[in-house]
Amino acid sequence: MPAPADPPDAAAGATGPTGPLPPSARVRVVPTARAAVRRPSRTEEIDAGTPLGEAYVRSLLREQLRNGLVAVAVLALTVGSLPAVFYLAPDLAGVRVLGVPLAWAVLAGAVYPFLFVIGWVVVRRAEAVERDFAELVAREAGEPGGGDRR
Structure with missing residues (x-):
């Protein structure tokens, strides 16, 4: 008695009544239309420019503007x-640090590390604001990773 025919191997390709089908004739399984109907996520609302998304983006921009203005105010x-x-204290013009007038020493030596620190703080604050914004959007959308990680 002959052995029963083995079912077609999925790796070998689909078979039709006349034999194996070419790759272009295979049937593609796609999700139903019902699965496509869903509520848009917060990130999609932001991308689409909905009123809620615009409110989120405005709050992010307002916070970033506030951080920038604080940095400019500290710098000013x-x-x-x-x-x-140096104008109100003319006696400082005669003070020398390592043979260099104090005004030049402050402008050439102390200002640049100070600018670096201000820049570093601004970048850290901007990253924190963006991280909080991303967590808020994820939490509102009910997406994973939107929990409070503090």
Whole structure:
């Protein structure tokens, strides 16, 4: 008695009444239309420019603007006030640090590390604001990873 025929191997390809089908004639299984009908996520709302998405983006931009303005204010009050300090205290013009006038030493030596620190703080704050924004959007959408990680 002959052995029963083996079912077609999925790896070998689909078979039709006349034998194996060419790859282009295979049937592709796609999700139903019902699965495509769903509520858009918060990120899609933001991308689509919906009123809610625009409110989220406005709040992000407002916070980033606030961070930038604070940095500019700190810079203006410290470095920007140096000319006034040297004008109002003319005795400082005669002070020398390592043979260099104090005004030049401050402008050439102390300002650049200070600018670096301000820049570093601004970048850290901007990253924190963006991370909080992403967590808020994920939490509102009910996506995984949207929990509070603090």
